[in-house]
Amino acid sequence: MSKPLKQIHLAAHFPGVNNTTVWSDPEAGSHIEFSSFAHFARTAERAKFDFLFLAEGLRLREQGGRIYDLDVVGRPDTFTVLAALAAVTEHLGLTGTINSTFNEPYEVARQFASLDHLSGGRAAWNVVTSWDAFTGENFRRGGFLPQEERYSRAKEFLATANELFDSWDGGEIVADQETGVFLRDAKAGAFVHTGQHFDIEGRFNVPRSPQGRPVVFQAGDSDEGREFAAAGADAIFSRYASPDAGRAFYTDVKNRLAKYGRREDQLLILPAASFILGDTDEEAEELAHDVRRQQVSGATALKHLEFVWNRDLSSYDPDGPLPDIDPDISDTHISKGRAQVRMYRDPLATAREWRELAAARNWSIRDLVIETGNRQNFIGSPETVARTVNDYVQSDAADGFILVPHITPTGLDPFADKVVPLLQERGVFRTDYAGTTLRDHLGLEALS
Amino acid sequence: MHLAVALDGTGWHPASWREPVARPREVFTAGYWADLVAEAERGLLDFVTIEDGLGPQSSHFLDPDERTDQVRGRLDAVLVAARIAPLTRHIGIVPTVVATHTEPFHISKAIATLDYVSSGRAGLRVQITARPNEAAHFGRRTIPRIEAYDSPDTQEAVTELFDEAADYVEVVRRLWDSWEDDAEIRDVATGRFIDRDKLHYIDFEGRHFSVKGPSITPRPPQGQPIVTVLAHDTVPYRLVARQADIGYVTPHDTDQARAIVAEIRAEQRAAGRADEPLHVFGDLVVFLDDDPAEAVARRERLDALAGEPYTSDAPIFTGTPNQLADLLQELAAAGLTGFRLRPGVVGHDLPAITRGLVPELQRRDAFRRAYEAETLRGLLGLPRPANRYAAVATATV
Ligand SMILES: Cc1cc2nc3c(=O)[nH]c(=O)nc-3n(C[C@H](O)[C@H](O)[C@H](O)COP(=O)(O)O)c2cc1C
Numbered sequence: 081m082s083k084p085l086k087q088i089h090l091a092a093h094f095p096g097v098n099n100t101t102v103w104s105d106p107e108a109g110s111h112i113e114f115s116s117f118a119h120f121a122r123t124a125e126r127a128k129f130d131f132l133f134l135a136e137g138l139r140l141r142e143q144g145g146r147i148y149d150l151d152v153v154g155r156p157d158t159f160t161v162l163a164a165l166a167a168v169t170e171h172l173g174l175t176g177t178i179n180s181t182f183n184e185p186y187e188v189a190r191q192f193a194s195l196d197h198l199s200g201g202r203a204a205w206n207v208v209t210s211w212d213a214f215t216g217e218n219f220r221r222g223g224f225l226p227q228e229e230r231y232s233r234a235k236e237f238l239a240t241a242n243e244l245f246d247s248w249d250g251g252e253i254v255a256d257q258e259t260g261v262f263l264r265d266a267k268a269g270a271f272v273h274t275g276q277h278f279d280i281e282g283r284f285n286v287p288r289s290p291q292g293r294p295v296v297f298q299a300g301d302s303d304e305g306r307e308f309a310a311a312g313a314d315a316i317f318s319r320y321a322s323p324d325a326g327r328a329f330y331t332d333v334k335n336r337l338a339k340y341g342r343r344e345d346q347l348l349i350l351p352a353a354s355f356i357l358g359d360t361d362e363e364a365e366e367l368a369h370d371v372r373r374q375q376v377s378g379a380t381a382l383k384h385l386e387f388v389w390n391r392d393l394s395s396y397d398p399d400g401p402l403p404d405i406d407p408d409i410s411d412t413h414i415s416k417g418r419a420q421v422r423m424y425r426d427p428l429a430t431a432r433e434w435r436e437l438a439a440a441r442n443w444s445i446r447d448l449v450i451e452t453g454n455r456q457n458f459i460g461s462p463e464t465v466a467r468t469v470n471d472y473v474q475s476d477a478a479d480g481f482i483l484v485p486h487i488t489p490t491g492l493d494p495f496a497d498k499v500v501p502l503l504q505e506r507g508v509f510r511t512d513y514a515g516t517t518l519r520d521h522l523g524l525e526a527l528s
Numbered sequence: 529m530h531l532a533v534a535l536d537g538t539g540w541h542p543a544s545w546r547e548p549v550a551r552p553r554e555v556f557t558a559g560y561w562a563d564l565v566a567e568a569e570r571g572l573l574d575f576v577t578i579e580d581g582l583g584p585q586s587s588h589f590l591d592p593d594e595r596t597d598q599v600r601g602r603l604d605a606v607l608v609a610a611r612i613a614p615l616t617r618h619i620g621i622v623p624t625v626v627a628t629h630t631e632p633f634h635i636s637k638a639i640a641t642l643d644y645v646s647s648g649r650a651g652l653r654v655q656i657t658a659r660p661n662e663a664a665h666f667g668r669r670t671i672p673r674i675e676a677y678d679s680p681d682t683q684e685a686v687t688e689l690f691d692e693a694a695d696y697v698e699v700v701r702r703l704w705d706s707w708e709d710d711a712e713i714r715d716v717a718t719g720r721f722i723d724r725d726k727l728h729y730i731d732f733e734g735r736h737f738s739v740k741g742p743s744i745t746p747r748p749p750q751g752q753p754i755v756t757v758l759a760h761d762t763v764p765y766r767l768v769a770r771q772a773d774i775g776y777v778t779p780h781d782t783d784q785a786r787a788i789v790a791e792i793r794a795e796q797r798a799a800g801r802a803d804e805p806l807h808v809f810g811d812l813v814v815f816l817d818d819d820p821a822e823a824v825a826r827r828e829r830l831d832a833l834a835g836e837p838y839t840s841d842a843p844i845f846t847g848t849p850n851q852l853a854d855l856l857q858e859l860a861a862a863g864l865t866g867f868r869l870r871p872g873v874v875g876h877d878l879p880a881i882t883r884g885l886v887p888e889l890q891r892r893d894a895f896r897r898a899y900e901a902e903t904l905r906g907l908l909g910l911p912r913p914a915n916r917y918a919a920v921a922t923a924t925v
Binding site: 118139153261263283 | 582608613629633668
């Protein structure tokens with residue numbers, strides 16, 4: 081046992097638009113007012129978290145051709161809200177999910193470089209690769225990108241943005257009022273990029289930012305996505321928070337680094353994780369049970385079944401048995417704008433499996449969705465949760481977690497107040513920020 | 529009278545950064561912008577605008593230059609606006625947005641969010657760019673080089689860019705209305721978070737792009753944040769008349785001011801907006817000192833440093849705050865409803881506006897003595913607009 085204790089990384093995911101968020105709870109506040117974001121960010125910073133995380137969706141979800149109305153709907157613009165949060169925090173990293181398909185490198189690079197300047201070096205970019213025509217209907221060029229090309233555009237997008245970030249080396253601004261030299265180099269910001277997706281040249285107009293480049297996250301799970309992360313990301317936002325799946329993912333991705341000449345500590349694995357705290361483990365279990373039933377109403381259960389069945393199931397009783405008809409496996413999807421749809425690659429097999437499972441356990445539709453759906457990752461007393469979080473990290477299931485509370489905006493407070501001090505006592509989480517930039521918090525090397 | 533200041537780097541004179549009061553090394557920090565906007569708010573100004581562009585500043589109208597003796601580089605104006613919004617309480621914040629290469633969907637939610645983070649004090653200044661080098665930064669289209677300003681080709685190209693900008697603003701505005709104000713219902717009985725009948729597809733189809741909607745961001749606090757446009761000619765006046773809440777114009781005397789206001793009002797009637805409030809603000813670059821000779825000497829000193837006399841699309845005023853108050857009142861009598869002042873040297877001329885001009889106007893009962901409203905719309909005397917889709921819904925019941 082000579083292995084030194086790993087330091088845990090913790091981040092806070094502002095609850096987004098899915099059924100993790102319990103909006104019906106009397107404590108639930110606004111998902112859109114700035115005061116909610118400010119409260120959430122201040123809690124994360126009070127607890128010395130590494131960063132705040134925002135997801136993104138660029139088209140409202142639909143089911144059966146109508147806007148999905150059961151979950152929280154509506155979110156602010158990522159860059160704008162992160163810049164505003166930079167005004168009410170001092171240390172907290174600010175991570176925004178920004179898609180590489182419906183944006184252009186010059187504009188996104190300007191926005192991230194600006195955010196990094198305005199936050200004193202706290203910006204991070206979670207590069208995602210949505211490509212579908214459904215989302216594309218909101219943009220000038222429409223849904224132009226075939227699925228196979230999304231990572232080739234993402235890769236070139238990131239490479240191009242990096243060329244723009246690097247087009248200033250940091251020493252160009254002299255601003256000597258006596259001699260009248262503002263710029264040392266008349267060509268500061270000059271770039272030329274020629275490639276498959278972008279053919280651009282000119283001058284980038286934001287000087288080098290405190291971190292040089294934003295920290296880069298990746299969130300895709302395919303083989304291509306993992307390679308993209310291994311080649312150029314600083315961290316992965318993953319969906320594998322359980323010990324076994326987490327370790328398998330961790331090993332897989334870290335093993336991919338060597339061929340890009342990178343070390344294992346240059347890519348952090350940070351899964352999304354939800355939690356339920358109680359005074360005792362039993363109390364937490366009971367609470368978790370209640371929260372799950374709030375997260376999955378009868379109506380929500382039917383809608384979730386529709387992701388697999390791809391049929392209108394509104395005439396079914398959520399407290400009754402699963403449908404005995406088979407899923408519709410045609411290409412048109414009843415549910416649009418949902419990642420889950422792609423998760424069920426063989427709907428007929430999933431339906432068969434679920435029917436058998438439900439029959440064997442005597443589960444209704446709602447029971448099945450609750451039992452097979454996303455369970456809370458950490459449930460228990462603060463002691464139990466602190467111990468489990470630490471065990472997962474020390475056993476390389478993750479390098480830390482991006483916590484998603486189920487209540488906005490106060491859901492993070494109990495974790496900050498009760499679990500973080502226990503992690504600090506164990507010496508596995510910082511008691512104060514050691515550096516000023518997000519790169520510092522994450523233990524990543526500064527760019528030269 | 530309404531008053532705004534236009535913030536750009538260390539000021540509008542290209543040598544402004546050489547002045548001892550300038551803070552040229554800080555223009556890329558949040559603290560710099562926070563200080564400027566705090567000063568503008570102390571002066572009870574209606575709003576600040578923040579300049580921007582999709583390429584480096586240049587001393588040429590259409591092409592980049594390779595000068596090293598002027599401020600080059602700037603931060604994204606929407607992000608600067610968002611960064612200072614939580615630090616202020618009353619003043620409006622109006623960043624510049626370039627319509628030519630950006631997505632109306634992104635900008636609509638960005639300005640809506642600026643309205644949320646400022647509790648109803650957001651606007652935007654929409655701008656086109658005809659610079660070929662900026663088009664090359666995006667690589668999606670080429671913009672033909674403008675060779676002669678009054679050639680038919682140029683007129684056509686510019687008209688097209690402004691028509692596209694008009695569509696752009698139309699999309700932005702429809703997206704702001706794509707959620708009715710009371711769309712979020714949190715109806716526990718039925719399990720519905722929203723009433724989806726109060727969300728609307730905008731189904732915009734235009735010559736340059738189409739956008740489906742609805743927005744991902746709910747309708748902002750002001751309903752419609754303030755849309756502003758700088759305009760020098762008939763084509764842009766038409767954009768002002770069709771889509772703006774405020775047009776900035778650059779008349780050099782009161783006769784010209786009267787003529788421009790008349791032209792914009794006629795365009796406004798032609799656009800079917802005669803009954804809607806539309807401000808026409810005069811834009812002026814200002815060099816202010818208590819002694820008029822001092823202001824002249826300062827401008828000459830700056831011109832000498834720059835190596836050439838300063839010129840501008842807007843009239844340049846050099847004199848005392850009292851003289852400026854006289855001029856503004858004259859121009860107001862010609863039909864201008866407010867002014868956007870561009871400080872020659874921001875560190876000097878902004879405080880001269882807030883501590884010299886404003887008290888003088890107050891003495892003349894021509895300017896507010898306290899902020900009288902919570903939102904930018906309120907400050908400008910503009911009502912909160914009804915939602916176009918809600919109106920349609922009730923009309924068809
Ligand atoms: C944990 C996780 C979170 C994600 N969050 C987002 C998001 O907020 N917005 C988005 O557009 N895509 C998001 N994605 C989608 C991915 O970026 C990617 O586009 C998608 O997974 C398809 O790529 P893949 O085939 O490599 O998985 C997320 C994916 C994962 C695994």
